[in-house]
Amino acid sequence: MLEYNKKIKEYDLFVDYYDEVVRPYDNQLEEELFFLLDIFDEYNPEAKKLLECACWTGLILKWLSKKYKIKWLDLSDKMLNKAKKILPEEVLIQGDMTDFDLEEKFDIVLCNYNSICHLTDFSDWKKFFKQAYNHLNKDWILVFDINTLFEFNNLAESYMYSREVWENSDILCMEVKKTDYKNNKEINNHFYWDLRLFLNQWEDNYKLIRERVSENTFEIYKIKDALNKLFQIEEIIDFHNIELRPDSSRVYFVAKKKIDL
Ligand SMILES: C[S@@+](CC[C@H](N)C(=O)[O-])C[C@H]1O[C@@H](n2cnc3c(N)ncnc32)[C@H](O)[C@@H]1O
CATH class of the missing domain: 3.40.50.150 (Vaccinia Virus protein VP39)
Known part of the structure; x- marks a missing residue:
């Protein structure tokens, strides 16, 4: 464990x-x-x-x-x-x-x-x-x-998703990047999701929670x-x-x- x-x-x-x-x-x-x-x-x-x-x-x-x-x-x-x-x-x-x-x-x-x-x-x-x-x-x-590879390549080229969540101005942003982020270099078929959540703490002061998730296809x-x-x-x-x-x-x-x- x-x-x-x-x-x-x-x-x-x-x-x-x-x-x-x-x-x-x-x-x-x-x-x-x-x-x-x-x-x-x-x-x-x-x-x-x-x-x-x-x-x-x-x-x-x-x-x-x-x-x-x-x-x-x-x-x-x-x-x-x-x-x-x-x-x-x-x-x-x-x-x-x-x-x-x-x-x-x-x-x-x-x-x-x-x-x-x-x-x-x-x-x-x-x-x-x-x-x-x-x-x-x-x-x-x-x-x-x-x-698929088509999808990841496509997302890495053009995708940036963001939306407000929970109706209190918290914001989620998602991007896909074509990099092996652990080694910080571009390697064939290595991608990662860059997830960022901006939590509205008070009066538009935001706390950022960021997670990078590797994927490969x-x-x-x-x-x-x-x-x-x-x-x-x-x-x-x-x-x-x-x-x-x-x-x-x-x-x-x-x-x-x-x-x-
Ligand atoms: C996209 S989430 C799963 C989504 C879920 N299957 C669904 O349908 O909503 C990916 C999951 O893979 C798990 N994971 C990553 N590598 C793993 C491994 N080697 N063995 C088991 N689970 C793993 C992560 O902990 C995470 O929970």
């Missing part, structure tokens, strides 16, 4: 703001829930047990937990402490999705809201695929989504190649348009565990 706690830096500062101000900025929660339910019903209508990796406070899964028996895994002790207030402690697991062993299997493994992109080395994506494989029952499914062919070693890819879906296009921004992968390797 201590080892994980030392490792965590990203999202610590936004722990009290992520659910309320960052996650709902694109208002897609409900759409996402029904989208996921359709996938689960199509590919595994008998599913009963679901594991979400990199779940944060499980915004979507709170609803899905009415239908499935769910476990949540995340690296962040801050997330777990927050989630404990609303979820039974025994379903929350602190762990690294590239290296965990829960000694049980699930019917669905989910990694939602481009959380896999928080793994900045592709070798870690492969480790996650292996862990998902090990934790799946029979030939059941892994579902995850990414922000890879070409779809490269992800397919790695997945194909362990999974049969059932579908690659553009979340917004269904059909995959060169300018797809958010893409879901649905992959079925291969059983006779």
Whole structure:
């Protein structure tokens, strides 16, 4: 545990703001829930047990937990402490999705809201695929989504989002930068979200809370190649348009565990 706690830096500062101000900025929660339910019903209508990796406070899964028996895994002790207030402690697991062993299997493994992109080395994506494989029952499914390279490049070139939150002149600003901020240099496919929240303390005197969150993404062919070693890819879906296009921004992968390797 201590080892994980030392490792965590990203999202610590936004722990009290992520659910309320960052996650709902694109208002897609409900759409996402029904989208996921359709996938689960199509590919595994008998599913009963679901594991979400990199779940944060499980915004979507709170609803899905009415239908499935769910476990949540995340690296962040801050997330777990927050989630404990609303979820039974025994379903929350602190762990690294590239290296965990829960000694049980699930019917669905989910990694939602481009959380896999928080793994900045592709070798870690492969480790996650292996862990998902090990934790799946029979030939059941892994579902995850990414922000595409097209999307990150586009965001890094032109995106600056800001809005007032909580109706008291607090302001959220979000930008994407194409830099590995830890090493302060431009490296292929390394991006980070620059999140700034200006809290109005009194009479327009603001306190700034700033968090930088690294993300990385890879070409779809490269992800397919790695997945194909362990999974049969059932579908690659553009979340917004269904059909995959060169300018797809958010893409879901649905992959079925291969059983006779
Ligand atoms: C975008 S948030 C998760 C959003 C959530 N899945 C949702 O649908 O709202 C990314 C999460 O990834 C977690 N994370 C980052 N690296 C991780 C790792 N190696 N193992 C497990 N969780 C990790 C962070 O702690 C954070 O909670």
